[in-house]
Amino acid sequence: MRFLFAFCFLVCGLAQQGGAPPPAPAAKQDKIAMRQQIADMKVKAFEMQTQIELLEKQLHDVEEAEANQPLAVNAKQAPAKVRCSGHTKDGKRCTRMADPGSRFCWQHKSHR
């Protein structure tokens, strides 16, 4: 509402100036113009603040997506040559290689 009012005020002022120059004193005109500018800038500042918050949120989302992506890409590029984290019956570390994307071999997968 405030924006609409300010906009209307501005357009009306411009239309008036375009026609006959108003006989109002210069100082008064300046004050009105300054108030218009201030109101206009406040509206713009509010809009920019909203845009900044929106952009920050979008940036945060993109950064979060990027933070999650490299792991998936790396997992694809370098298929896990990881040793199984499971243990054999006599307590020793399993010597098999883990399945890609898993920390366990085929045998220990089900014992998780």
Ligand SMILES: [Zn+2]
């Ligand atoms: Zn194993």
